Amino acid sequence: MKYTTHLKEIVMLIKELVSIPSPTGNTNKVIEFCAQYLKGLNIEMKRNHKGGLLITIPGKNNEKHRMLTAHVDTLGAMVKEIKPNGRLKLSMIGGFRWNAVEGEYCTIETETGHTYSGTILMKQTSVHVYKDAGEAKRNDENIEVRIDEKTTNAEETRMLGINVGDFVSFDPRVQLTASGFIKSRHLDDKASTAILLRIIKWIQEEGIELPYTTHFLISNNEEIGYGGNSNIPTETVEYVAVDMGAIGEGQSSDEYTVSICAKDSSGPYHYGLRKHFVNLARENKIDYRVDIYPYYGSDASAAIKAGHDIVHGLIGPGIESSHAFERTHESSLMNTEKLLIAYIQSPLVI
Known part of the structure; x- marks a missing residue:
């Protein structure tokens, strides 16, 4: 089934998410909001002991699983x-x-x-x-x-x-401009969370059958380094953090494309999975950038450090002025959404 972007709903969902205070350690309200958004979709959801929200969608292949995560905890x-x-x-x-x-x-x-x-x-x-x-x-x-x-x-x-x-x-000070920009604190990582939530809703509403059982973790401790390093089912082969692309001097990421991370401060991400993202972007005419983030870590790198035997990757919308007065553009959200839709319906890289 051809996927039609739900950009307007994603933007409004971002506006709602950033308006819910959720500094790391005090995230119950925003996690409950996410659970309520998915309520009624006949979907398997549970809270882990850390307070994160784990959603599981069965796929054709239940022997090998995928996992995607975005986080709702913020600076504070x-x-x-x-x-x-x-x-x-x-x-x-x-x-x-x-x-x-x-x-x-x-x-x-x-x-x-x-x-x-x-x-x-x-x-x-x-x-x-x-x-x-x-x-x-x-x-x-x-x-x-x-x-x-x-x-x-x-x-x-x-x-x-x-x-x-x-x-x-x-205060998030969220603003939506006529030119398609979203200005707000906490786009890291509530922009990615909104995209994942809308994709989950699409899968359930349209009855999409995924090739592999896929888990989605709405993480709530990423900003302090350990939001997604546990509760990873043993069948998981690929683990993808959906988090912001860092923009600045010397960076290739921008506010209009999906950013594919090759390396951050933890080291290189899985080369095969990175190339898979690039190939999917090219095949589907998705605007992308490959980049390196020098002072950055993700829930995927935390999972690797915790000892999980997984293939890990990192993609997400480009966020200007990260950890300060952040901004992104609708086109970056749309390109990220399209790449994620292509990815969850694609073959595994191993």
Whole structure:
């Protein structure tokens, strides 16, 4: 059956996903959203002990399996300390730099589920007070959260129910432009998650029979390195992480094509599987780029490090300004979707 892209639905699904706070360690709401999206499709779903969502679709061949994963956990922070002035010192969750969130609106979620808004600022923000406002280091000591409540000391902040260990999430500021761009935090990796969810829905609604039993893992610990390194069925032969292509100077990835990773900081991805992706892209007239990401790791590389005997690959939409003010284009989503559809219906490489 010829596949017709569901681009508009994928874009709106991305908008919904990025709007659900889900820093690593606090992902239950977004995982539940994914489960609800697939509810009623007569599909096998279960939660692993880590809290991720595992979906299994039987195929013609049940002796050898495929597995694809995308992650919904995002960058974020935790309250490290309540300062004497009532503001909050943060501890990072995930690999970002403080300058990437300076000036950002945020949400503090207490242990009871109550939320407060705030702004992430340098304590030396006011140029009328601090001579070094522009030169001061953006680091743990100087970054703080200004809470949008009347609090001037640590005790007043604690009276709000805010404590050390509370999660802090960043405002996504999602925007969809008339020119086809999606601007938002957390496109890493909710853009890929939206694509996988829509493909799963298509398979079930159209009654597509896959050549191999295929598992889809919506991972929730990728940003700290171990979201998809377990719960891999022993029959799994190929394991593909669907995650962002990193864009920048010296990179071949862009916002309009699907990125196929040849190597990241963990080392090369499986050469045969990489060539298979390239051949599928050429055969199906899919715009693609092959790239190397120098400071990057994925759930697929985590699975390899965990000792699984699998063939591993990595593809995904190109994301500009990763781990900061991210952006991609509809054409990148569409090319990624098309390559994934071709892949799940193709022969294994081994």
